Amino acid sequence: MGRRWFVWVTLGECTGFVAPAIVGAASSTWSLPATAAGLLVAGALEGTALGWAQAHVLARDLVTLPRARFVAATAVAAVLAYAIGLVPVALGERLTTLPPALLICGGVVGGGVLLGSIGTAQWLVLRRVRPRCAWWIAATGGAWVGGLLMFVAIATPLWEPGQPVALSIAVGVLGGFVMAATVAALSGAAAVRLVDRPRRSGPGSS
Template identity: 45%
Template sequence: MLRWWLLVTLAESIGFLAPAAVGVAVALPHPELSLVSLGAAGVVEGAVLGFAQARVLKRRLPGLSVPGWTVRTAVAAPVAWLIGMSAGQYAEVWLAWPAAVQFLAGVAAALLLLCSLGLAQWPELRRHIPRSGWWIPGSAAAWCGGLAVFFAVAPPLWEAGQPPAVALGIGTGAGILMAATAALISGLVMARLLHVRPAGVPAGTAD
């Protein structure tokens, strides 16, 4: 799945420019607008990513709906952004909860964030390959790896008072590394799913 890795890395790197730019231009100077602005930027990121993924898959799964996959991804991406941003935006609320409730809510939010894209894409994928349910944890693992790389790189380099161009450059560079990591892991998962697809499986086969 070299084609997947290259195109998905490129698409996510380009798509991530939207939330990166919005984060520097809007969310940082106006935190009260972060949820709305980054959620909207997430639609752009998801659309670019979903279109690239669908175009690659179309070569192996001719019946796959490119518009359907793209729209599903574009809808799911802002959901992930909203979940992630809400943790910081409403910290004073959830930090007042009992420790056990905080833990359970945190686990649930993390799982939903990581699984959001895979869950949204799965109904389309299950029409074409068996065992498609594995795409949900596989996609989650890909984004877990990608986000881990991003947060290992960007936050230590960001400093208060940095010029916006520097902050944007750091975020963009970390975003490219995130994209490459997520594309690699998701590509391996997708290659495995396509490899086990029996010859002659009809388009309506469900998991």
């Protein structure tokens, strides 16, 4: 199961990230509202692709998993994550006028919500199928920490101001592939643990 998870999640997330890569590269001359709208739509597409890939693997063992709800929850969470990521962009230079304590507090809270968004949304669906799986939130968040760090490490040195849009998209897709593979690898053990747990025998879960 671990190998299937790695392959499908890598493909799903990498495919889904093509949309944000295109919007991110093409929106340099867009207005802020247009950029925000484009990235939120792209985030929904990314979340849908990721959720579908994960549900495809999980449903083989979790036969009662409501796939449509799982995919929808992942898509909504991805939109929320992109919305949080857009806050610093929207504030722009006004960030420099805010008290350092507020910036730190906002960064910690915003980062926590961003990293926990997908795992929390998926847990709300998974808990109906598997009991006591709230640990999925932390496992997913940790995987995304690794994935985002790898994306930054790969993409940042390759991005340059004024480079062709096609090259910027290629850089984004490359970074997205490495990010996807990292997330898939780091979350694989959690996925195996999830499907290996005994099925729920009664109502309610946590």
